[in-house]
Amino acid sequence: MELVKINSGSFVMGSEEGEYDEKPVRKVNISNPFYMSSTPVTNVQYEQFDPHHRMLRGKRGLSSEDNEAVVYVSWYDAVAFTEWLSIKEGKPYRLPTEAEWEYACRAGTETLYNTGDSLPVIYHLNQRNVWYPKEVPLTVGKTPPNPWGLYNMHGLIEEWCLDWYGPYTGDDLTDPFAYHDSDFRVTRGGSHNTDPVFLRSANRMGMIPENKHFLTGFRVVQAEMPARLTVEREDVKKWAEQVIQSPSDWTSRVDMDEPYFSEPIYxxxxxxxxxxxxxxxxxxxxxxxxxxxxxxxxxxxxxxxxxxxxxxxxxxxxxxxxxxxxxxxxxxxxxxxxxxxxxxxxxxxxxxxxxxxxxxxxxxxxxxxxxxxxxxxxxxxxxxxxxxxxxxxxxxxxIAGAFKTSEGAIIVPCDAVTGMEGGSAIHISTDDGITWNDPGAGTPRPEFDEGKTGGTIAGIHAGLVELKDGSLMALGRGNNINGYMPMSISEDMGRSWTYSASPFPPIGGGQRLVLMRLKEGPLFFASFTGLHDDEKRMEFTDKEGNKYTGYGLFVALSYDEGKTWPVRKLVTPGEGEFDGGAWTGEFVTDDARAEPRGYLAATQSPDNIIHLISSRLHYRFNLAWIEE
Structure with a gap:
């Protein structure tokens, strides 16, 4: 492994023009010289330590040759390699600290890249934002080195650093290696198949240390382990301030025998x-x-x-x-x-x-x-x-709406696709989250037609509920059946689903439904009368028994496990003007017009109040109000 000597010195770490986590900039002193590998660690080098890694070569079409940068290594894998190398050579190896990495990358420069304020095309490996990686060669040392003789500091692969990720302080520091804990370890340098902005000298990234994928590898330094500074985190979050720990009896502030609806709040x-x-x-x-x-x-x-x-x-x-x-x-x-x-x-x-x-x-x-x-x-x-x-x-x-079944299984609904059609999946744990399985994984994409079956719920953003007989029922967006929102029923905990049309109108972009069981027993459904831009209306009955047509957000109740939905009510505060945020924006309500779209989520608190939120608004009401 070729090493390059990096002499001691100082530099300005971070960027005032960069992202929020690159600020404030501070002067950093690197007090001792160290040696850094001239390139990232390659497959052939890493596999001397872990021969089993060879089976990951070429995964997703990347890094198949000996002299390509090793990827699919976790932070713990990278540290284990440095420990093995230290024993093998009798010299101290480790990962670089974040400060050492940026110091070595800059190599005395103060520009966005060590090549100036732009990165020449010769360094590019499909440098744009992509959903899935294009196959590119990850051969090390093929582009010009930086002024200190280091290759591939901008791009090729992200590189693990020794540090836990944490916010910068404004203090000038010597050999910073500060935080003793976090959820993430720092990665630096950017990679193939990403926008060049993420390849800048100051750009900071991070990963959960057990995570591994096709963007990230590492390089090593030869140096003693640095002394850790003690930096206390001062970024206490507002949601973590003065949290009362005594249990609540959730005594209701309203008479739950009477209809209750509260003006929506943000x-x-x-x-x-x-x-x-x-x-x-x-x-x-x-x-x-x-x-x-x-x-x-x-x-x-x-x-x-x-x-x-x-x-x-x-x-x-x-x-x-x-x-x-x-x-x-x-x-x-x-x-x-x-x-x-x-x-x-x-x-x-x-x-x-x-x-x-x-x-x-x-x-x-x-x-x-x-x-x-x-x-x-x-x-x-x-x-x-x-x-x-x-x-x-x-x-x-x-997706919102995870729940625990009567038998104690935790079910987490998830979208199965990235687009508007293709369905939803579920992940299930029967041991309080220790182990999980996706019962429909590996099944072919179904035909979402009346009476057909498959291993995926019909419709994305699915709402899911357990029925009294232990089966699961789901409603979803897209994959409409006979012009209606699709319904899926599973009698085997999600291994297979049978599809049919629900009685509800389909919804579309900027809209998400809710399906859950109320504590009082009925099934609760919340959705919209139609697509946000088609002004489709539904028939409702007011509390005097008069029928009218309404538009927008509504709720419905089923007393027979989803076979019929006799109660349907428009969720509107009456005359008002609101800003629903996200895709909803500003809208006007009246007695027959409700919020036109939003991503819905709901829960029922122990005091039996139903809390329904859209992308920005929080509605509160009770069962008596729906049934009124």
Missing amino acids: FQKIPSGSDGPLYSQHNHCPDITPLPNGDLFATWYTTVTEQGRELAVAASRLRSGADEWDEPDLFYKVPDRNMHATSILWDRSGDRIYHFQGMAVSYGWGDLALFMRTSEDNGLTWSKPHWINHEHGLRNMP
Whole structure:
């Protein structure tokens, strides 16, 4: 392995023109020289340590030759290689710290790249945002080195660093290696099949350390392990401030025998002009759960574009007895990975809260892995990620509406495809989240027609409920049957589904339905009277028994396990003007006109109040109001 001596020195780390996590810039002193491998570690080098890795060569059409950069290695794999190499050669090897990596990459330059403020085409390997990678050669050392003799510092592959990921402080530092814990390890350098902006010298990325995929490998340094500085995190999130831990009896503030409907309030209140880590441009795809302490907790994604690598998960808390939601804050973000999407669930057999999360390799929501975290203290602190499916691919994008069956199985609905048609999948755990399976995985794409069967739910963004006989029923968006929203029934816990037409109108872009069981027994359904732009109306009956046609958001009840839905009610506060955010925007309501579209999620709290949220608004009502 060829090593290059990197002399001690100082540099300005970060970029004032870069992303929020590259600021504030600070002067960093590297006090000791070190040696860095001139190229990333190759397949032939790595496989001297781990011969079994050879079976991963060529996966997804990448890195099949001896002298190509090794990929599909976790942070722990990379560290194990350095430990093996240290023993083999009798010299101390390790991963570079983040500061060492940027110092060596810059090689005395202060521009966006060590080549200047642009990256010459000779360094490009399909440098654009893509959902799936184009096959490109990952041969090391083929492009010109930087001024200090290091190859492939911009692109080729991302490279693991030694550090836990954390926010910069404004202090000038010597040999920074600060944080003692995080959910992510730093990666640097960018890679093939990504936009050049992610290849800049200052750009910071990160990964869950167990994760491995086709973008990331590593290089080594020869140097003693640095001393760790102690830097305390000061970024306490608003949703984690002053969280009461005493259990609530959830005593209702309203008479539940009387109809109750409250004026909708905003749960998503990101200030205009926010540009990271929360974004004011697009907030969407929420979920909501009550907590044991009497609070409500909502999560959703926040981004500039739905495909972008900036997409993160935000959260807010409606505290017990409060009339307004807290200001939101960042909930979860693997740096520079699209986080499509999020779901949250309180297991009411105890105090555990589940957070289910999809995570892309980079851009878009096609190559997702799926993991979960848990909280035992009302969402104050959360566990490390636990994999549901670590293999990036389809069928891993969680949808709101996870639930626990009567037999104790946790079911997490997920989109099975990236587009508007193609259906939904489920992941099931029967041991409280320790192990998981997708019962429909590997089955062929079905024909979503009346009476047909298949291993995938008809329609994306499916709502799912357990029926009293133990079977599962789902309704979805798209894959319409005979002009109606499709219904899927499974009698074998999701291994196969039988398709039929539901009695409900189909919905489309910017709309998502809800299906759940109320504590009082009926099935509860929330959706829209039609596509947002077709002004399709449905017939409703007001509380005086008069029939009228209405438009927009409605709810329905079934008392016979989904066979009929005799109660249907428009969800409108009467005359009003609202901003639904996301794809909804501003809209006007009256007695016959409700919110036209939004991504719906719902829960029923222990006091029996139904909480229905769209992309920005929070509606509250009870069963008596629906039946009125």
